[in-house]
Amino acid sequence: RCNLTIVNVIDAPCGYGKTSWAIQYMNEMSLESHRFIYVTPFLDEVTRVQQSVHSRKFYEPESIKGETKLNDLHRLLGQGKDIATTHALFKMANAETRELVRSNNYTLILDEVMNVIEQVPLKKDDLESMIDLGLIEYEVNNRGLTYIKWKQDRLDHESQFDIFKKYAIGNNLMLCADKTALMWNLPCDIFKLFKDVFIMTYLFKGQFQRYYYDLHGIKYRYLSFAKDDQEYRLVPYNDREVHDKEQLRSWITIYEGKLNDIGDNRNTLSKSWLENSRNKDLVTTLKRNTFSFLTNHCKANNSTALWTTVKGNKESIQKKLTPKGYKNAFIPMTERATNLHKDKYHLAYLVNRFMNPIEKGFFQQYDVKVDEDTWALSELIQWVWRSSIRDCKPIVIYIPSKRMRDLFNQYLTSDKFETLPEEAVTDQPPSDWNL
Template identity: 35%
Template sequence: MIHVIDSEMGSGKTRGITEWLESDVSTQSNDTKYIYVTPFLDEVKRVMQLCPQANFHTPNNEDWSTKSKHLTHLVSKSHNIATTHSLFSLITQDMCRMLRERRYVLILDEVMECVSKYNALSDHDIKVLLKSGYVSPCENTSNLIWSEIDDDKYIGKFGAVRHLCLNRKLDLYGGKVLLETFPIEFLNCFSEVYILTYLFKGSAMSSYLKAHGLTYEMLTIQDNKIKPWSEFCDESSRKRDLRGLITIYEGPMNKIGTKIGQSCPLSSTWYDTQATQKTSAIASLKASTGHYFKKVADTRAIDNAWTVFKPQVKRLKGDGYSKGWIPVNCRATNQYIDKRSLAYLCNVFHNPTIVQYFKQRGIAFNQDLYALSEMLQWIWRSQIRRCDPIHLFIPSERMRGLLYLWLNTRSTPELIRQLS
């Protein structure tokens, strides 16, 4: 059974689930074991502190050659485990079997990236792999199969590909694109799964579960207690307070993000086009960002945070805010909680190949709900998380409109209806 605990950032999801977990560990009479997965090591340490009775172990490479090998050992010994998303994504078929045998419960703090483009090989390398016979598409699925399964002595440039294939983590899409996927059986090996996030229905993980025919129960957190989502999803009171705490810039510097025709200003493709054509748009946006922090927000560099897609960081960074860059996909950390003036210089869309991947499986993907979710996660790294006021510069007309829509809807179901 999959349970989604869907509640606004900073609403106490971690506190609520750890209190439930501590209570369950102290009273349970069965042999249930837990693996708690969170994005950052700092959060791993926090979970271990919040759950002393669970006696969580975390993999390390001090006594083991790799953290992955230590993780396998901890599972074999039926320990409760706290680890990161990046390490958890490395689990294997053998580990999956042990997790199932030991009836582990999985707690995911934030959604996983279940499908992504595999960019480690060039188009030429993919052709070589297919023509050489090292890999071949499975007849019944899109999985790539490594032909020489018993060739444990293989050493070569395709070693990583071989490992992924043997663990059913590599798909061939459209005959030429490689996708790295998290095998659905790796989720099914757990007796229960809890996912802690917000706007889950806008996530790629939600689409991934639907594509595999899996359903999930929606829950939420109120007063540190797990409650039914359908009965406790009204956010009107909280959003009324937020509207008084968030100041969104409205002025001529937003013109660069206004949609004209079919354009998608401030999207990743737009930035690439401006850079290739050597237009003045990026320089103009950089000047506007500096002006915003210095003259409009009038805050110190230490108080400022900004984001843009990673390839554009060097082009956009400027005096008074450069060191405040936070990755656009940042979530689940309190590291930036003192930031109070923010510039969100992105217009977010999920990778079109992944969207098409879901579409071919009959699953519609809501780009607006996804973009809003990503932006909210980023904004909530700031001091708004502790209910302190913030200033926002969001030049993208689309992203700014999504934030206004969210602030003025009573609940996520109402938001989804308006975006459908």
């Protein structure tokens, strides 16, 4: 039963100093009162935390002497060490991880939202076969959510269904209503085993992790920052320093012109549009347009340019769209929480983001409201903020999808996306009274 108000969501724009606040917090808390797990998407951010927090030593789980990283994580948790690790490892948490977290009174700092749900590929007759073989049963919990349970007396059964078995034993496997897909789902009880949980992100209201919390009845409070000199303070979201969009607009030039004509329809440049062989001539045009924007319009080169699109199967779409001379300027459209590209200022965003329809439908079947436009915008912003806009330096960006361009313009000219869901807690201080 996940029903405690425990999650502190620090919702502040990219580059506002969320990581700096976390480093300050971990440096200031006493070794007696606090143990931390810091979880970030990237290994270089693990290193940054290890180098920046001087008051305590952070350990990074390693695979040594035939032991897995998860075994090492359990060893470090058992010893009560401060730990810095990646999203990928944290997602492997199992019953043993949860018990060690609970008994050692840890505080979780999560840098950026995680993939808390993922579709598990299911062949046509897999479910029926597993039921016929007496391997699984359905279990509906007190919130009406349907889980796949592996039967206790069939634990030693080995088959082609072992991947489902692994997830079902960990209480991680949920059923989509139409029974066409299964969903891996990070067990929500892990979030209530920490002393405090802090998630550092932006536009949380559009993120899958928010819908996952709504699905499981986990309450969250919104916080933001105030900064005095070099000190960061967490404040209730209602007391935040409001984002100065006028200043922001002065640094961002969005290309307007005929190179945008290709993206006028609502679904153009979506993943399925890019993958559709009927659009191959249009994809060639898009590649030409991007080259023209970067080379003729911006006078860009590999050291100033950054572009992205859907990678596609075996990077097929990425290869088809790579403008001549800009192969090394590509970064994935899901890139976040890294400073490696902050000297780039000529940008091309060649994709129109929509949620995976099965994941979106998974939430909707349980009456969780999904805001696809805020999600798409937040994905775009995360990507754009890898560039020199992080350091308040000007950028020029080509967004050929009219839908994505309109969302970005709306964001830059209004506070529409910063208004929070009605049920959100926005007037409370953080849960850790030491703050």
